[in-house]
Structure formats: C-alpha cells, structure tokens
Amino acid sequence: MAPVLGITGWVYRNAYSRFFGGYDFAITPFIKSSKGRPSTLWDIRPENNDVRFNIVPQVLDRDADNFVPLARSIFDLGYDTVNWNLGCPLPMVRKKGRGSGMLPLPHEIVSFLEKVMPNMPNKLSIKVRLGSESATDLVKLLPLLNDVPLKEIIIHPRTGKQMYTGEVDLDAFEDAISVTKHKIVYSGDINSVKTFKMLSERFSSVSGWMLGRGGITNPFLPEEIKGFPQSTDQEKLDRFLAFHDEVFLGYQKELSGPGHLIGKMKEVWRYWADAFEGGNRLLFKITRTKTAEKYRATVSDFFGKKPKLRIEMNGLKLKKLSIQP
Numbered sequence: 001m002a003p004v005l006g007i008t009g010w011v012y013r014n015a016y017s018r019f020f021g022g023y024d025f026a027i028t029p030f031i032k033s034s035k036g037r038p039s040t041l042w043d044i045r046p047e048n049n050d051v052r053f054n055i056v057p058q059v060l061d062r063d064a065d066n067f068v069p070l071a072r073s074i075f076d077l078g079y080d081t082v083n084w085n086l087g088c089p090l091p092m093v094r095k096k097g098r099g100s101g102m103l104p105l106p107h108e109i110v111s112f113l114e115k116v117m118p119n120m121p122n123k124l125s126i127k128v129r130l131g132s133e134s135a136t137d138l139v140k141l142l143p144l145l146n147d148v149p150l151k152e153i154i155i156h157p158r159t160g161k162q163m164y165t166g167e168v169d170l171d172a173f174e175d176a177i178s179v180t181k182h183k184i185v186y187s188g189d190i191n192s193v194k195t196f197k198m199l200s201e202r203f204s205s206v207s208g209w210m211l212g213r214g215g216i217t218n219p220f221l222p223e224e225i226k227g228f229p230q231s232t233d234q235e236k237l238d239r240f241l242a243f244h245d246e247v248f249l250g251y252q253k254e255l256s257g258p259g260h261l262i263g264k265m266k267e268v269w270r271y272w273a274d275a276f277e278g279g280n281r282l283l284f285k286i287t288r289t290k291t292a293e294k295y296r297a298t299v300s301d302f303f304g305k306k307p308k309l310r311i312e313m314n315g316l317k318l319k320k321l322s323i324q325p
C-alpha cells in the first residue's frame with residue numbers, strides 16, 4: 001500500500017485490513033520530525049494500528065540530527081524498518097531541498113546516509129522519483145548507493161516537477177534499475193490487473209509492486225493481482241459498504257465536528273467516485289452535505305440503489321492515471 005497523505009492513515013489502514021487482503025506491507029504517509037513531539041507519531045502508535053500487514057513508517061527530513069532520534073522513537077514503538085521520503089513533489093518541500101528536491105544532490109544524500117545509518121537501530125528503505133526537475137537525477141544517484149545497505153528502493157517514475165501529471169516514464173525507470181544492485185519496488189499508475197501484468201512482464205527483476213490511487217479507487221485490486229477468488233458484484237458492493245462504514249466510524253471517532261468528518265469523507269470519495277456509475281453525482285451531493293446524518297442517508301440511498309461497479313478486473317480506467325495497457 002503506497003503512502004497517500006490524507007488517505008492511507010491509520011483509520012483507513014485498519015478498516016482496509018478488516019475487509020480486504022492482498023497487501024503485504026504499507027508505507028505510512030510521511031511523518032515530519034518536529035523535535036520529537038508525541039503527536040507526530042499518532043498515526044503509527046501500536047494502539048492505533050490493528051492490521052494484518054507490515055507497516056513501515058515514512059520520514060521526511062534532510063537533517064540527520066532530526067532523523068536519527070525520530071527513527072529511534074519509531075524503533076521503540078516496534079518498527080524495524082523506516083522509509084526515507086526522497087520523492088515528495090510539493091513545491092514548498094522541493095524548494096527546501098527535501099523530498100524529491102534533494103535528488104539533484106547525490107553527495108548530500110550519501111553523506112546523510114553515512115550519518116544516519118550507523119546510528120539508527122532500524123533498517124532503512126528509500127522512496128524516490130526519477131529526479132526533481134530532470135529525469136536523470138536518479139540514474140546519477142543510484143550507482144553511489146550500491147554499497148549502502150538499504151533494504152530496498154521504491155521508485156515512482158515521474159519527476160518532482162511533474163507532480164502527478166503526465167506519463168510515468170518507463171524507459172527512464174528501466175535505465176535506473178539497470179544501474180542499481182538494490183531490490184526495487186515499482187510505484188506508479190497501477191490501476192488494473194492488466195496494467196500490473198504488462199509492467200511485471202516488462203520489469204521481471206522488480207521485487208515488489210506498490211499501489212496508491214488505483215488501490216484506493218478499487219480496494220479489490222490488490223486481491224485481484226494476487227489471484228484471490230473473485231466475488232460477485234453484490235458481494236463486492238456489500239464489502240465496499242461495510243468498509244466505507246468502518247472508515248466513516250473511524251474518522252467520526254478521530255475528528256471533531258461534522259465539517260472535518262465530511263471534509264475527510266469527501267477526500268476519500270474523490271477516489272471512490274470513480275469506482276461506481278453515478279459516483280460523481282454522489283460526490284457532488286456529498287460536497288453539499290452539512291451533517292453526519294445527512295451524509296449517512298445520502299450514502300445509504302446510493303448503495304440502496306445497487307450502483308453498478310466500474311471496477312471489473314481489466315476495465316478500470318482512472319482519469320487521473322496515465323498508463324493505458
């Protein structure tokens with residue numbers, strides 16, 4: 001499960017794990033170090049997390065003196081691996097030379113790793129893009145990392161500048177993986193079994209596959225990729241609704257007030273809307289909802305009419321994603 005800030009936090013992960021299988025591990029949305037304030041670790045506190053897959057907390061920072069104490073606190077909570085975010089494309093983050101903004105500085109990355117790795121008890125994996133502005137940053141960086149004992153490298157083959165637009169650059173991904181000795185996980189635009197098959201046939205050396213937006217829109221997709229038995233549409237609808245209710249109840253407990261709650265559900269429905277015929281109309285209705293009761297009635301009415309799912313195994317075409325098999 002890819003980290004998707006705002007969506008794949010503990011409420012979503014717990015609910016997902018209750019109703020679906022298919023994921024082996026989840027990288028959490030990034031945690032920023034803030035001088036060890038306990039609220040920073042809320043998303044990964046063991047008492048908040050009840051899932052059947054491994055969790056790898058992700059940290060966004062470029063200062064080794066911040067990173068190491070945070071990695072230690074994460075270890076003390078029971079996590080043996082930390083992921084370092086070198087992919088965040090947000091302009092504010094990139095400008096400060098963090099996330100993908102650090103990718104044009106390979107020697108600073110190596111020096112950061114030399115400082116943190118001997119001083120943290122956890123293993124380290126990294127999540128990168130092809131570069132910040134240029135898609136050639138990563139091919140220059142990777143040979144320098146071959147002797148660094150990283151657990152794995154997760155690559156989202158876009159530049160930071162691209163954000164989430166345009167195509168994933170599979171040729172640049174191929175160039176990058178040809179110069180690394182590390183285990184590679186691919187992340188980007190996997191939105192159907194067909195896309196997964198195309199990618200896994202082309203990149204047979206890749207050891208893991210990460211699903212973000214495609215797995216949110218179609219929560220059955222990880223199971224389909226793993227070849228779990230298929231459910232009927234009615235079973236899928238029932239499971240989707242039960243999952244929805246669990247997410248809703250989780251956020252109702254976590255967030256204060258209907259504005260925040262409905263705002264959060266709207267964020268999730270931006271993805272889920274694509275899974276149903278009439279989903280966009282529902283999303284529009286949800287945006288006009290002011291109370292939890294009205295929200296629940298609106299969703300219940302929608303499911304009561306047995307909406308048609310648009311997530312058949314090979315059929316899902318997500319408008320925000322770019323690979324078309």
Ligand SMILES: Cc1cc2nc3c(=O)[nH]c(=O)nc-3n(C[C@H](O)[C@H](O)[C@H](O)COP(=O)(O)O)c2cc1C
Pocket residue numbers: 002003004005006028029030058085087088127156164187188189190210211212213214215321
């Ligand atoms: C709204 C949003 C938030 C994201 N948050 C994170 C994050 O916190 N850390 C990270 O490494 N990647 C983050 N990503 C990137 C995803 O993990 C993933 O690499 C990217 O979306 C491509 O995969 P996908 O097409 O399967 O979504 C985010 C992506 C989106 C769309």
